[in-house]
Amino acid sequence: MSETLAQIGEQLAGYDPQSLSADAVLTFLEHMVKPLAGAETVPLFQALDRVLAADVISPFSVPPHDNSAMDGYALDGRSLPAAQNLQVVGTALAGKAWQGEVRPGQCVKIMTGAIMPQGLDTVIAQELAQVQGDRVHIAAGLLQAGDNRRLCGEDLMAGQPALLAGTRLGPAACGLLASLGLAQVAVRPRLKVAYFSTGDEILSLGELPREGAVYDSNRYTVHGMLTRLGCEVLDMGVVRDDPALLEGAFRQAAAQADVIITSGGVSVGEADFTKAMMKKLGDVAFWRIAMRPGRPMAVGRIAQGDRSAVLFGLPGNPVAVMVTFLAFVRPTLQRMMGLTPAPLPLLKARSQAVLRKKPGRTEYQRGIVSRNGQGELQVSLTGNQGSGVLSSMVQANGLIVLHHAQATTQVGEWVDVMMFDGHI
Ligand code: AMP
Ligand code: MG
Numbered sequence: 001m002s003e004t005l006a007q008i009g010e011q012l013a014g015y016d017p018q019s020l021s022a023d024a025v026l027t028f029l030e031h032m033v034k035p036l037a038g039a040e041t042v043p044l045f046q047a048l049d050r051v052l053a054a055d056v057i058s059p060f061s062v063p064p065h066d067n068s069a070m071d072g073y074a075l076d077g078r079s080l081p082a083a084q085n086l087q088v089v090g091t092a093l094a095g096k097a098w099q100g101e102v103r104p105g106q107c108v109k110i111m112t113g114a115i116m117p118q119g120l121d122t123v124i125a126q127e128l129a130q131v132q133g134d135r136v137h138i139a140a141g142l143l144q145a146g147d148n149r150r151l152c153g154e155d156l157m158a159g160q161p162a163l164l165a166g167t168r169l170g171p172a173a174c175g176l177l178a179s180l181g182l183a184q185v186a187v188r189p190r191l192k193v194a195y196f197s198t199g200d201e202i203l204s205l206g207e208l209p210r211e212g213a214v215y216d217s218n219r220y221t222v223h224g225m226l227t228r229l230g231c232e233v234l235d236m237g238v239v240r241d242d243p244a245l246l247e248g249a250f251r252q253a254a255a256q257a258d259v260i261i262t263s264g265g266v267s268v269g270e271a272d273f274t275k276a277m278m279k280k281l282g283d284v285a286f287w288r289i290a291m292r293p294g295r296p297m298a299v300g301r302i303a304q305g306d307r308s309a310v311l312f313g314l315p316g317n318p319v320a321v322m323v324t325f326l327a328f329v330r331p332t333l334q335r336m337m338g339l340t341p342a343p344l345p346l347l348k349a350r351s352q353a354v355l356r357k358k359p360g361r362t363e364y365q366r367g368i369v370s371r372n373g374q375g376e377l378q379v380s381l382t383g384n385q386g387s388g389v390l391s392s393m394v395q396a397n398g399l400i401v402l403h404h405a406q407a408t409t410q411v412g413e414w415v416d417v418m419m420f421d422g423h424i
Contacts, residue, residue, distance in 0.1 A: 002301070002308070003031075004283055005032070005283050005284070005285045005299075005300055005301075008031045008032055009028070011031065012027060012028060012031070017285050017288070018287075018288050019288060019290055020287050020288070020289050021289075021290050022289065022290070022291050023404065025287070025289055025297075025328055026327075026328065028299075029328060029331070029332045029335075030335065032299070033332055033335055034335075035188070035335060035337070036188060036189055036191065036258060036336055036337070036338065038188070038189050039053035039054070039189070040186070040187060041187075042184060042185065042187055043183065043184050044178060044183055044184060047174055047177070048169060048174055049168065049169065049170070049230040050168075050190070050230065051166065051187055051188040051230075051338045052163055052164070052166065052167045052168075052173075052187060052188075053165060053187050053338065054186050055161045055163070055164050055165050056161065056162045056163045056177065056180070056182070057161055058156040058157060058158050058159065058160055058161075058180055059158065059181070060158050060180070061156060061157050061158045062155040062179050063150055063151075063152060063153070064152060065115045065116070065152050066115070066116040066149055066150065066152050067113055067114060067115050067116060067149070067150050068092070068110045068112055068113065068114050068123045068148065068149065068150070069123065069148045070112055070123050070124075070125045070148045071111050071112050071125070072109075072110060072123045072125045072126045072128075072129060072148065073086070073088065073107045073109055073110060073123065073126070073129050073136050074092065074107060074108045074109075074116055074117055074120040074122070074123050075107040075108075075120055075122050075124065075138075076102070076119055076120055076121065077121050077144065077145025077147070080143050080145050081140060081141045081142070081143060081144055082140055083137070083139055084136075084137070084138040085105075086105060086106055086135065086136045086137075087105060087107070087136075088107055088108070088109055088131075088134045088136060089102060089106045089108060090108050090109070090117075091108065091110070091111075092114040092117055093111050093114050094111050094112060094113035095113075096114070097115040098110075098115075098117045099117075100117070101118070102117055102119055102120060107120070108120065110123060116149060121149055122143060122145050122147050122148065122149060123148035123149055124136070124142070124143050124147075124148070125148065128142060128143075156176070156179070156180065162177075162180060163176065163177070164340070166338055166339055166340035167340065168230075168339055169187070188337055190230065190231065190232045190337075191230075191231045191232065191258050191259060191333055191336055191337050192234060192257040192258050192259070193226050193232065193257055193258065193260075193261060193333070194233075194234040194236055194253035194257035194260050194261070194309075195219065195222050195226070195236060195260075195261045196219075196236035196237060196239045196253070196262055197219050197237070197239070197262070197263050197264060198238070198239050198241065198246070198262055198263065198265045198272070198274045199238075199241065199264040199265060199316060200240060200241045201213045201214060202214060202215075202216045202238045203215050203216060204237060217318050217390055218263040218264070218314075218318055218321045219235065219237070221322055221325075221393075222261060222314075222321065222325065223235060225322070225325050226333075229330060229333055229334070231259075231333060231337075234253070234256060234257055236249055236252070236253060239262075241265070241272040241273055242273070243273045243277060247281065250282075250302055253309065254281075254282075254302040254303065254304035254307060254309040255304045255305060255307060258309060258336060259309055259310045259311075259312070259333060260309045260310070261311075261312045261329065262311075262313050262314065263314045263316050263321050264315070265313070265316065266286065266296045266297060266298045267295075267296045268288075268296060278298055278302070278311065278313055281302050281303075282300045282301055282302035282303065282311060283301050284298050284299065284300030284301075284311060284313070285299050286298050287299060289324075290360060290361035291323075291361055292361060292363045293315075293320040293364065294315055294317075294320035294323045294364075294387070295320075297314060297315065297324055297328070298312070298313030299312060299313070310332070312328075312332075315387075317387040317388045318387075318389075318390040318393075319386070319387045319388065319389060319390060319392065319393055320387045322393055323364045323387075323399065326344075326399070326418065327362075327364070344418050345419070346401060346417060347369065347377060347398070347416070348377065348414045348415070348417075349367075349369050349377035349378055350372070350376055350377070350378045350379070350413065350414055350415075351378075351379055351400070351410075351413055351414075351415045352378050352380040352381075353380060353381050354409065354410060355381075355408065355409040355415065356408050357402050357407060357408050358407065359404070359405050359406060360404065360405075362401065362402065362403060362404050363402040364399045364400070364401060364402075364418075365381055365399065366382040366392040366393060366395065366396035366399060367379040367380065367381060367397070367399065367417055368380050368381075368382060368395065368396055368397055369397055377417075379398070379400055379415065379417055382395040383395075397419065397420055398417040398419040399418045400416070401415075401417065401418055402415065403416070
């Protein structure tokens with residue numbers, strides 16, 4: 001049985017649900033979730049963005065033979081770098097090796113990818129060789145032994161791991177698996193994530209506008225971010241602020257999904273039933289995080305039958321949803337997906353604005369990164385940084401991360417930026 005949230009909290013020095021740093025949140029979540037068990041085998045074309053379930057050991061070396069990296073002439077490099085005058089005695093083609101014997105003073109015309117003829121270890125590029133009839137002249141100092149030859153196993157060595165479990169299979173990794181002749185691959189199960197929006201003022205698309213109501217944008221941002229992560233998304237729509245409806249939604253989500261994400265209804269002043277229902281159905285902590293935007297967040301587990309789903313109750317504000325997702329939900333889901341955790345790459349850019357800030361909380365400001373006249377990266381603000389201003393997320397290409405201990409940044413100072421590339 002998993003530890004309760006209280007037990008996890010006890011192990012973490014200074015754990016205070018009422019005031020948590022962003023780092024403390026990440027540490028807590030690391031303790032809270034484990035990678036999903038199991039694996040399935042999929043054809044390579046369906047493996048893109050899945051997570052490798054086991055190490056892949058090269059069944060053979062790639063390339064399987066020493067071969068030429070150039071179109072040119074293959075020779076024995078032992079008498080280099082002195083000038084050479086060689087007789088061409090044959091041709092080696094890619095896919096059609098030259099089998100004959102090569103004696104001193106001879107060379108073989110060779111194409112890129114062709115197996116190096118026996119005893120030859122160096123290739124001169126066609127355009128550098130002076131060719132006259134069947135003779136090739138190579139100027140002194142032009143070439144060293146071993147030039148333009150690809151070594152057997154220089155890409156992958158037989159018996160060595162080609163890819164490690166926990167690798168996300170991007171286009172390069174899929175190509176690498178294909179180079180090993182593997183038509184299928186064992187991957188982790190896809191993470192099932194159920195999402196619903198809460199709040200009586202939230203309209204589903206297609207509903208008529210009414211005073212005080214807003215269309216549900218969180219459902220679409222969350223759906224997009226989950227899809228980009230490679231999760232299977234169970235869309236559960238908008239759930240009214242009604243105990244029976246909320247209970248039904250949480251139970252249905254917990255019965256089907258590995259993770260439940262909701263938005264709205266977790267802030268301190270909320271008069272609705274969302275928090276009460278989370279508390280009733282699960283082991284849930286209500287946090288106040290020292291960050292902006294996105295201070296309130298609920299985290300926990302909801303059990304249904306013999307299953308238990310991880311719960312993230314995100315704040316309602318559209319920017320806060322995206323920021324808390326990127327900062328906390330994404331790394332947690334990646335861990336559950338079996339991905340080897342990698343810190344988010346942060347770029348350094350020079351701030352073009354004064355960024356006012358007090359130490360003691362992490363702030364995420366919407367930034368536009370570009371290059372200045374000196375070729376350095378610089379970052380400007382998108383304007384209104386309100387946590388409901390979703391257009392700021394559209395204009396931005398990254399989040400400026402002002403770390404917990406950081407104070408006000410002056411114009412021209414370097415700041416960290418978390419780029420959106422591929423996530424948003
Ligand atoms: P809450 O966290 O429920 O207090 O919501 C904070 C703000 O976010 C309110 O202005 C809500 O109207 C807005 N909000 C909550 N849920 C959504 C949603 N699904 N789509 C758009 N805005 C939302
Ligand atoms: Mg609300």
